[in-house]
Structures are given as C-alpha cells and as structure tokens.
Amino acid sequence: MSMDAVDVAFTEAAVGAGISPLLMLATLAIVGRYQKTSATLPSPAAAFILVFITGSLLIVGTLDMPAFGAADAPAQLHVAPRYIHLSGEEIGIPNMVTSVLASYRAYDTLGEVVVIFTAGIGVLSLLGFSNSQNNAYFIDKIIAQDEHKILRIVAKILIPPILLFSLYVQFHGDFGPGGGFQAGVIFAAAIILYTLFFGLEVARKVINQTFIRVLASLGVLLYGSVGLVSLLSGKNYLDYHVFADDPQTAQHIGILVIELGVGITVACVMMLIFFSFIENIKQEEVR
C-alpha cells in the first residue's frame, strides 16, 4: 500500500484472496485432511540453522542495497524515466502500468499469457479431461444435500454485478488499476461462486467445457495475431501503429484488443483449472 502499486494490489487482492486458497482447499479435499505425526523431516534443527545462516547472509548483503524509496536507485535510472515521462504522450492513456504491460513490453506479456495457457493445459492433462462422470455426481450430491436457501438467493443477486464488475475492470485498465489479468480472475471467481452453489453439472451446462477450452486458445491467438497483423503490414511485431493513422488511437486500439485476449485466456484457464480440481473431489476413504 505504501508502495503505490495499485495494479499489483488489485491482482493480489483478486488472486491471493480468492483463487489460491480455494485451490489449496480443493487439493486438501481431494487428498484428504489427514495429518501424519511424522510431518517433519528428521532434523528440523539443522533446517533451522541452515535457514538462519542463509537469512543472516542475505541481511548482510542488503547493507549495500539502495535505501527504500531512494530516487537514484539503479532500478529507477534506465528505462523507467522514459515510461514515466513519455508514456502519456506516446501511448495516450493515464495508467502507466497498462501502457508498459500492453505496449512497451507487450512481447513479455505475450510470453506470460502463453505460460498461463500452458499451465492450464498441464493441469488438464494431469487431472484428465473429465472422463469420470460419477465424481462430478458425487460433488453435485453434496451440493444438493444441504439446503443453503439464504446463500443461494444472495449468490443469485450477487453474481451478475460481480460479472459486470469484472468487465468494468477489463475495459478500464487504461484509466485506473485493472486490466485483463485481474478481470479474468474476478470473472472466474464469480463462476466459482456459481459452481459451489448450483453444482458442477449445472455450471457445465452454462459454461460449455469445450467452448472455454477453445476460447482459452483463442485468447492467446488473438494476442498473437495482433502481432502478426502488424508484422504483415511491414512493422515490428506487436507494433500497434498499423491500426490507425493517429499514433495514440492506434495504441489505444492495440491495448484494448490485447487486454481482451489476456482477459479471455486468464478467465478461461482459471475456470478450466477450477473445474478439473472440483471434478477430482471424491471419496478416497470410501473407495
């Protein structure tokens, strides 16, 4: 907070508070909550000494680091001033984080999106492409068993506003904190809420699995093809100036399309991951 990182706070709020603990708990639900008494390796004392020594060495190492908030630290000297002073004119949108993310360093971001996509594929191939229907039936039975009347009605009221809010975040990344990454996660969180109350089968009917698999790849493809279009027009990869004569408008269009691609991919991958985790919840003990 004192570090002015609004966008990062935004992402961390969406990811750290939402998806990540839910995935952890889903895993716990799958592998069972048992706790072995021998939960530690033989020598915790040795581990502690090792950690202590490493930590001390690192702290000694920090003595040469630039002070917190120093304006002349090496990190502030190279490309950062250009981003800060020129992005307003060159890109024409107020949020510098978005202009760096989607324009100056769009190639990096493409890489990140591909990593997320690959991780999604990895999860799917590890956990199986929904081959067993009875597991899904098991969790649906649990969801149907307990009547959460109040929660169900509240969820009904809340889900549309959350979805809309995620789209708001998606399209206002230019002006304030936000963008495709955050929007995708919030969107997926709304769908997760829906799944938890209306069952996996219902959610599967609403969100067609094959469709979001295709959509996840389409998101990456959209991103990549933007670069391809500019490449075919004789400019550099992901150079947005081909979209319009006015550089600022061109940048704006390019960023909008790219953020859309990011948002679609992130939302779809998160949903896919969550669905495949949920599918795997089953009774280990009763087997």
Next chain:
Amino acid sequence: MIVFELFNYWIVIVLMMIGFFIVISRSNLIKKIIGLNIFQTSVFILYISTGKISGGTAPIIAENVTVYSNPLPHVLILTAIVVGIATTALALSLVIRIKASYGTVEENEILQRDQS
C-alpha cells in the same frame, strides 16, 4: 540512519526464510507448495519495494502530480502473480496425481516406496 532505510529488504528476507524453512523441513508436499508460495510472495514484495520512490505516487497520470513510482516492477509482478497461481495449480495437480499413484503426499513415504 542508513540501517532503517533497508527494512523492506529485511521483511522480504524474513518472509523468504519462512518459506524456505517450510520447504526444507516439512515432508508434506502441500505444505511445501505453501512454503514456495510464501517464498514467491517475498520476491514480489522485493520487486515492488525497489520500484518505490519517496514522495511518489501510484503510476497513473493525474493532475498536480510530478513524482510517480516506477511502473516497471509493477508490470513484472502483476503478470508474475497470475503466472504464479497457474503454476501453483499445476503443482497441486501433480500432488493429486502423486497421491493417486502412491497413496500418500509425504515425501519420506514416497521415497520409501521408490526404494523398496
């Protein structure tokens, strides 16, 4: 007082070492992943804190503001967080597969199984 200006790194190191300790001293794979997550968070904080400039404000252009913090680390970490959750999901699904084939998520038991 140069020492007190380095407190951000110390917080990072403490968090990092907590994560490290969990990774090397617990044998439960899920706990190891949680430890790695803490480690990861400490790296995020390290990056973000290097982007801070005293007196600066969030890098969104506004009137009457001249000093902004460095947006570059924000960009890097913003994507890293989402990538982090995706890779965590991958690790967790690996754990699920390990549990399915070994019947346990404790590292020492898995090693025993492998050796026997």
Next chain:
Amino acid sequence: MNNMFLIVTTITLLVVMALALIRAFAGPTVFDRVLAGNLFGTKVVLLIAVMGFLTGRPDFLDVALTYALINFISVIGILRFVEITRKSSPKEQS
C-alpha cells in the same frame, strides 16, 4: 484536520487487524479461524479505502471493492470446502 482523524482510523484498523490475527492463530476451531479471516478481510477493505483518502488517490477504491467481492467469495468457498471435506471423510470429524 481531517487527516488526523484518518490517521487515527488507520491506526485503529491496524490494531484491529493484529487482534484478528491473534484470534486466527488461537483458533480453537476452524470456524474461529475463518471468522477471524473474514474479519481481517473486511478491515482490509476499510483500510484500503481510508488509505486511498490519506494518500489522495481514490483510485484505491476499485481495489477495495474487488477485495470485498473476493473476500466474500473466498469465505463462502472455504466453508463449502470444509463441508465437502467433512462429508467425504466423516470419520475425521473432530
């Protein structure tokens, strides 16, 4: 003058969050921990809002709103998973 009251509120919120953490560590049941977590979450929302005013950048309000949304979802989600886990392994009830 307003700033002073904002600072007082911030400090109170920080103290409250620390106390909530004590409850989260003390437990004793998983529900106490979730309750403390929820309490912590709503206080973070307020803290973000107050800090936004303190630094003069109300952009933070979007973050606060997101946090409020996600906090609710994760609390509900955690409870659902606790229920599901207990149902799938009834012998481990404590």
Next chain:
Amino acid sequence: MSLVVDILSAICLLTGSFLILSGVIGVIRFPDFYTRIHAAGITETLAASLILIGLMLIAGWGLVLFKLILILLFILFTSPTASHALGKAAWKSGLKPHGLVNKHDED
C-alpha cells in the same frame, strides 16, 4: 458549512473506530464461537458503515461517493450472509456452544 461536514465526518470516523475496536475485543474475549460471531457482527455492520459514511462526507459529491456507497451496500449485503454461512457450517459440523443449551434438537 464545510466545518460542520468535517466535524460530522470526524465523529463518524471516531465512533466507527471505537466500535470496531470493541467488536474485535469481543472476538478475542467472548467464550465460544457462536458469541464471537455477534461481536464480529458489530464491526461489520454499524462500524464499517460509520467509517465509510465518514469517508463519504470527506469525499463530497462525485464518483468517489458512489463507489463508497457501492462498497457500503456490498458490505451490508454480504457480511450477514457470511456470518450466517459460518454459523450454519459450525452448527452442521456439530460444534457445541459453550454454556447452556436449550431446545437443542439435532437433526
């Protein structure tokens, strides 16, 4: 006029802070889970509203005001639901309340 608004917002912020503090002390002090939910309740209904109203008074007319109202509505909407969900989950899992229990028919 602006002085009145300032004083009002200061009063709201301070009462809100006090209520939040008493709520969390209740969470620490109360003997069992079910009573703690009530203590958490006061930090989430009136106290949060007061703090947000105090901020609204500072913000004045504009988008910020509406965003604050949105946050307030959202908190008022979700916090009772969350505490209900907590109470219900604890009850279903068979957590017994501390002290006297009457008309306690398990289903």
Next chain:
Amino acid sequence: MRHIISIALMLSLIWLVNSGHYNPLQLSLGAISVFFVVWLAHRMDVVDHESQPIHLSKQLPIYYLWLIKKIVISNIDVARLVWQPKTSMTPHFQRLLISQKTDMGRVIYANSINLTPGTLSVDLKDDYVLVHSLTTDGMEELLQGEMAQRVKELE
C-alpha cells in the same frame, strides 16, 4: 421479462456509477458488457423474482429505514456487552416458527436477524429458523414478532 429489464437497468447503473469516462467508446463497451452479463445471467438462470425483487421494491425502503434504527440499537447493546464482565451474557439457541410464506420473505427475515448483532439465524429449515441470541432480551424481542410482522407485510 420484467426481471431482465430490471437487472439490465441495475447493471447499467453500476457501470455508469463506476466508470467515470463517458466517451462513445467506453459507453458502447459498457452496453456490450451489460448485454453480455444479462445474457450469461439468463443462461445461468439467476434472473427471477428472487434475485430481482421488484414486486417488493415499494415497501423495501420503509422497512430498511426501520431496520437501520434496529441495527444501531442492537449494535450499542452488543458493544456494551463487550465492555462488561462476562456474567451479563446469556447466550442460547431457540427455534422460531416463521410466518413468511415465500422464500424471499424468509430470506429477508433471516438476513435481518443476522444484520442486527446479538441475534444470528443459524439454520433455516422447513418452517423454522434456528436463532442464536446473545442475551435473553434479544430473543424476547424476536419472539414478540415486530420484525416478522413487518417482513410479512412486505410480501
């Protein structure tokens, strides 16, 4: 259909209030978003008289004004309990019969019980709501049924 219009209006309002940028591009993106969300919500089957209680909307404000008064009073009560010694608390459970007919009315009733600290509805099943109360006074007040009566009038 009425419900779809109502949800579309509500979502548009949220967008306009949040956005702050009223150029043609953002407005059209907003329209697309609202349309998409309404379509998705319709597909999810969450748009009905329960999520869009327009048939109640006339009386709701009056009820909520009354509820706010209640919330303030009960908040002060609980805050006083916090600062007093433990002996003044008499926590207990009780099952109350609900008089409301519709699910919506029941949920409003249960949520009102939750919103006033000191009383918490733990379970809502069949025609009963299980309430946990911090003090006997709070339970007495619910038993007198003013809140139940007011919610019933809403239906």
